Amino acid sequence: MATTNRRPAEAGEAQVRRVIEDWSAAFRARDLERLWSHYAPEIRSFDLAPPLEHRSELRDELAAGFATWDGPLGFELRDLAVSASGDLAFAYGLARLRGKRSDGESTDLWYRVTVCLRRTAGRWKIVHEHASVPFYMDGSFKAAVDLEP
Amino acid sequence: MATTNRRPAEAGEAQVRRVIEDWSAAFRARDLERLWSHYAPEIRSFDLAPPLEHRSELRDELAAGFATWDGPLGFELRDLAVSASGDLAFAYGLARLRGKRSDGESTDLWYRVTVCLRRTAGRWKIVHEHASVPFYMDGSFKAAVDLEP
Numbered sequence: 001m002a003t004t005n006r007r008p009a010e011a012g013e014a015q016v017r018r019v020i021e022d023w024s025a026a027f028r029a030r031d032l033e034r035l036w037s038h039y040a041p042e043i044r045s046f047d048l049a050p051p052l053e054h055r056s057e058l059r060d061e062l063a064a065g066f067a068t069w070d071g072p073l074g075f076e077l078r079d080l081a082v083s084a085s086g087d088l089a090f091a092y093g094l095a096r097l098r099g100k101r102s103d104g105e106s107t108d109l110w111y112r113v114t115v116c117l118r119r120t121a122g123r124w125k126i127v128h129e130h131a132s133v134p135f136y137m138d139g140s141f142k143a144a145v146d147l148e149p
Numbered sequence: 150m151a152t153t154n155r156r157p158a159e160a161g162e163a164q165v166r167r168v169i170e171d172w173s174a175a176f177r178a179r180d181l182e183r184l185w186s187h188y189a190p191e192i193r194s195f196d197l198a199p200p201l202e203h204r205s206e207l208r209d210e211l212a213a214g215f216a217t218w219d220g221p222l223g224f225e226l227r228d229l230a231v232s233a234s235g236d237l238a239f240a241y242g243l244a245r246l247r248g249k250r251s252d253g254e255s256t257d258l259w260y261r262v263t264v265c266l267r268r269t270a271g272r273w274k275i276v277h278e279h280a281s282v283p284f285y286m287d288g289s290f291k292a293a294v295d296l297e298p
Contacts (some may be wrong), residue, residue, distance in 0.1 A: 002248045013256065033271055044230065044241065046279075046281065047263035048283055048284065048285075050296060051283070052243055052296050053228075082259045082283070083236030083267065088234040088237045088238070090265045092193065092279065095158060110201060111196035112202065112279060114195070114263050114265070114277065116239045116241070116265070118232065128263065130241065130281065132279065132283070133201075133284065134179070134200070135198070135292035136199065137295075141291055143291065144201075147201050149201060149203070
């Protein structure tokens, strides 16, 4: 760890913000190796797509997902809260995903993202990720893919 | 804190498991005061229902939600991972919610739950909660309310 006069929690938070920035940049670039380098082997992901939970198969699913896009992705996080203490950290906020699918369709989706991280051997890794939209409780059970903050 | 020979992280995890057990019991009993006692004032909730994010209005929404049920709720958590370090903790797993609506309809839903907690003045409080189901990527944008682990 770099020498710092900040409280350990603040230093941890700054480190985690940098991890999330690099993870976001890797997502925008559709760079699977760089993205995957931020995940711990014990990753449990609750993703936008079924099933309920994804574990180590997430890597292949990310690769398959990346292949459905054409060109770089727009990915921004808004109102990101980041907390770190000891060897744990979590972050949550709203994400906007924009891009063009290889079939020509355009996507512009706001959703919610939570990531939980653990520091092992000095490196912060994502052990859990939760991405979702809510759904309409009007009996339609439609995913609310049209919401904005 | 109670005297313990366990590592601080293990003691924290046991404390957080007890909080989540009481939070679950309050939910089953539809006991708003007991449930709300587990939330921090800065709560940010990503819930099953829109909008994308709920803050302090969550309390009134929980009250309104409880009123739509008839009798106690079935609420179980499966594969719950709990981690604590310093003054932060997180937990995630799958939840099954069962009950009868006051309009006579039955609900039996598996969904994903993530909770993030912070210890302040010796008490663990939920600062963030994320509950969701995924949605089908087949163009229907239907919420996947029919999944099981």
